[in-house]
Amino acid sequence: MEGLIENNQTVVQSLYTISQIAAKAKNLDELWQPLFSEVLKIMQVDAGTLMILEGDSLVRKTAHGLGEEIMKEPPIEASRGGVSWKAVKTKQEVVLNDLSQADIASEALKAGHFHSLITVPMMVRSQVIGVISIFTQKERNFSEADLSLFKAIANQAALAIISLESEKLLAINKERMEELAALNQISQSVESLFDFEETLYTILALITRQFKADIGVITLFDHRNKLLKAAPPAINLKQNQISDFRHRYDEGIMGEVFCKGMPKFINVLDKETKEVLSRGGIQGVKSVLVAPLKVKSQSLGVINLFILQERNFSKDDLKLFTILSSQAAVVVNSSIILREISEERKKDEALLASIGEGVLAIDRDEKIILLNASGENITGYLAEEIIGKHIFDGVKFCDSAKKEISLPLVEVLSSGKTMMMDNICIKRRHGDIFPARLSIAPTLDAENKIIGAIIVFSDITKEIEIEKMKQELISISTHELRAPITGIKGYLDMILDGDTGGVNQETKETVEELVLINQRLADLVEDLLNVGRIEQGRIAIRPEPTDLEKLITEIIKELSAQAKKKGLEVKFLPKKLSQVQADPDKTKQIIMNLLSNAIKYTPKGKIEIATEDKGDEIYCHVSDTGFGISPQEQKKLFQKFYRVKNKNTWMITGTGLGLWISQKFLEMMKGKIWLISKEGKGSTFSFSLPKA
Numbered sequence: 001m002e003g004l005i006e007n008n009q010t011v012v013q014s015l016y017t018i019s020q021i022a023a024k025a026k027n028l029d030e031l032w033q034p035l036f037s038e039v040l041k042i043m044q045v046d047a048g049t050l051m052i053l054e055g056d057s058l059v060r061k062t063a064h065g066l067g068e069e070i071m072k073e074p075p076i077e078a079s080r081g082g083v084s085w086k087a088v089k090t091k092q093e094v095v096l097n098d099l100s101q102a103d104i105a106s107e108a109l110k111a112g113h114f115h116s117l118i119t120v121p122m123m124v125r126s127q128v129i130g131v132i133s134i135f136t137q138k139e140r141n142f143s144e145a146d147l148s149l150f151k152a153i154a155n156q157a158a159l160a161i162i163s164l165e166s167e168k169l170l171a172i173n174k175e176r177m178e179e180l181a182a183l184n185q186i187s188q189s190v191e192s193l194f195d196f197e198e199t200l201y202t203i204l205a206l207i208t209r210q211f212k213a214d215i216g217v218i219t220l221f222d223h224r225n226k227l228l229k230a231a232p233p234a235i236n237l238k239q240n241q242i243s244d245f246r247h248r249y250d251e252g253i254m255g256e257v258f259c260k261g262m263p264k265f266i267n268v269l270d271k272e273t274k275e276v277l278s279r280g281g282i283q284g285v286k287s288v289l290v291a292p293l294k295v296k297s298q299s300l301g302v303i304n305l306f307i308l309q310e311r312n313f314s315k316d317d318l319k320l321f322t323i324l325s326s327q328a329a330v331v332v333n334s335s336i337i338l339r340e341i342s343e344e345r346k347k348d349e350a351l352l353a354s355i356g357e358g359v360l361a362i363d364r365d366e367k368i369i370l371l372n373a374s375g376e377n378i379t380g381y382l383a384e385e386i387i388g389k390h391i392f393d394g395v396k397f398c399d400s401a402k403k404e405i406s407l408p409l410v411e412v413l414s415s416g417k418t419m420m421m422d423n424i425c426i427k428r429r430h431g432d433i434f435p436a437r438l439s440i441a442p443t444l445d446a447e448n449k450i451i452g453a454i455i456v457f458s459d460i461t462k463e464i465e466i467e468k469m470k471q472e473l474i475s476i477s478t479h480e481l482r483a484p485i486t487g488i489k490g491y492l493d494m495i496l497d498g499d500t501g502g503v504n505q506e507t508k509e510t511v512e513e514l515v516l517i518n519q520r521l522a523d524l525v526e527d528l529l530n531v532g533r534i535e536q537g538r539i540a541i542r543p544e545p546t547d548l549e550k551l552i553t554e555i556i557k558e559l560s561a562q563a564k565k566k567g568l569e570v571k572f573l574p575k576k577l578s579q580v581q582a583d584p585d586k587t588k589q590i591i592m593n594l595l596s597n598a599i600k601y602t603p604k605g606k607i608e609i610a611t612e613d614k615g616d617e618i619y620c621h622v623s624d625t626g627f628g629i630s631p632q633e634q635k636k637l638f639q640k641f642y643r644v645k646n647k648n649t650w651m652i653t654g655t656g657l658g659l660w661i662s663q664k665f666l667e668m669m670k671g672k673i674w675l676i677s678k679e680g681k682g683s684t685f686s687f688s689l690p691k692a
């Protein structure tokens with residue numbers, strides 16, 4: 001950067017033109033052609049290439065005078081080496097005068113029979129971002145000055161590229177096109193490429209020195225307060241002076257420059273300018289030189305040079321000042337953009353970190369692009385360890401038998417459906433396996449295109465433990481309850497049978513009531529035991545050819561007293577259908593449950609049971625003329641412990657387990673259960689079983 005100041009008018013003019021081209025380009029694609037033509041024009045050659053460093057490759061962005069084919073050549077890998085890579089690695093120009101002997105990677109260049117070549121690295125700070133090469137057919141002597149001009153314009157081009165690159169980043173961020181982590185990576189790479197504060201300091205120091213000023217400071221426009229405020233770094237200002245140096249956007253010469261967008265100098269200070277300076281504790285200033293910091297047509301602020309002596313500046317001085325300021329503006333703009341990005345990123349990161357669940361994001365290629373803090377905690381992996389890897393190389397998923405499995409990512413990525421899984425385990429970094437619940441949801445861009453997926457997962461070890469303890473408690477206590485209930489039943493039966501010497505009518509009724517209560521208790525215990533068995537997979541189903549109609553007839557008999565008591569007629573006409581393949585005990589429980597429900601929830605009318613031959617299956621329908629069930633309640637009816645609570649049912653006792661158990665039993669016997677019901681009219685509960 002030093003060279004361009006010490007050089008002559010052409011350098012200034014060339015750099016100015018290049019910065020103008022950069023300012024006009026809306027994106028990188030629009031930049032290459034005009035930028036490169038200008039470089040060739042300045043260097044007075046008609047062949048060359050511009051390549052940008054992308055990972056381990058040098059990618060050709062534009063070429064001239066080498067035929068069309070060159071653009072089809074593959075990028076030059078680092079491992080291939082050659083002249084261009086030499087310039088990248090040494091950060092020095094490469095000048096060659098006999099190309100026939102040189103290590104040339106490009107076929108087109110080899111075929112072009114050029115005599116000499118100069119390749120210079122494009123540098124931002126001390127980082128190489130690409131190379132520009134020029135070629136001449138005839139021998140031509142480039143002077144030292146030519147070479148340093150070439151280097152300076154290559155660096156100016158690099159600055160323009162970086163500036164457009166960072167704008168592109170912001171655009172990406174704003175549209176939320178990519179995942180946060182991807183952004184994280186890009187912006188980090190720009191950050192490490194480019195230390196804005198230091199670069200700004202270098203430029204500011206250079207400008208201050210060039211114009212022999214005593215103080216150099218940049219003020220940036222604060223949109224909210226409409227103020228121009230000094231921003232670090234500054235040359236020869238103390239920290240407190242920097243924080244005190246702020247003024248209204250239209251105040252003094254600085255305000256005028258900011259509003260009009262034109263540079264200006266004064267060597268007689270007006271009252272307002274004096275006041276601004278004294279507020280900032282800046283004393284003894286005689287001359288002030290101010291230029292706007294403009295990127296495209298946007299004013300970011302101004303750059304101020306304060307001189308303690310009276311000084312005059314020429315038109316050329318002002319022109320040079322403008323060019324240098326535009327360089328500073330590019331850096332300032334990039335740093336503002338980067339700050340915006342990093343603030344956005346911090347917000348998103350804070351949000352992600354505050355989520356208790358693990359969050360893992362992948363892109364369309366199923367590569368991991370993000371793992372939040374909880375995800376790191378749960379899995380033991382650090383985000384940077386697995387980001388960039390294919391998901392199944394990064395994190396291992398297993399089934400409950402600890403066998404490695406994959407997730408249905410293709411389905412999510414192609415159909416856009418969200419999937420939930422809870423019978424899954426994840427392997428921690430150190431090998432142990434934990435049970436997890438996870439959901440996989442697609443991530444969409446602004447146009448609703450699927451660009452990846454987010455996997456939210458949690459460790460459910462504790463939940464499972466608690467659930468297990470709960471079940472154990474239930475199963476132990478219900479077992480314990482069984483014995484006394486059976487005992488009570490025995491004693492009550494003895495009393496009723498007169499084994500204890502007989503009872504009077506009144507006592508008999510009370511004891512009968514007690515028998516019913518005891519039976520309800522026994523049913524509850526039985527239901528709870530069944531729930532435990534079903535959930536722990538301990539239920540034994542023994543299907544065998546079973547006469548369903550016979551079972552129904554038996555159960556009707558058992559429940560007839562109950563129906564009679566309510567004045568309900570129970571109708572059933574056996575059709576002598578074929579047998580079903582089912583566990584008779586479980587089937588009995590199902591029919592018992594449906595029929596006793598029909599009796600319980602029907603205040604008057606009748607109950608009809610019908611069987612139906614359906615080919616491979618037999619259907620059984622239990623219809624009543626009872627309360628019926630609303631469509632909303634119907635949806636929840638088969639949930640564990642669910643009971644309809646309304647004015648009709650509150651008096652009726654039950655556990656809310658009968659239908660849940662029936663459904664589970666049927667599932668295990670390859671059958672189904674369903675219902676049709678109308679509130680106030682009645683319900684028909686039906687189930688199917690396979691034929692024997």
Ligand code: ADP
Nearest residue numbers: 597598601628643644654655656657658659660
């Ligand atoms: P329980 O009858 O012990 O409450 P179930 O699981 O057998 O438990 O039934 C769940 C709920 O479904 C009942 O509480 C009741 O509200 C409703 N229900 C079941 N069968 C009928 C029916 N035939 N008519 C109306 N409501 C019913």
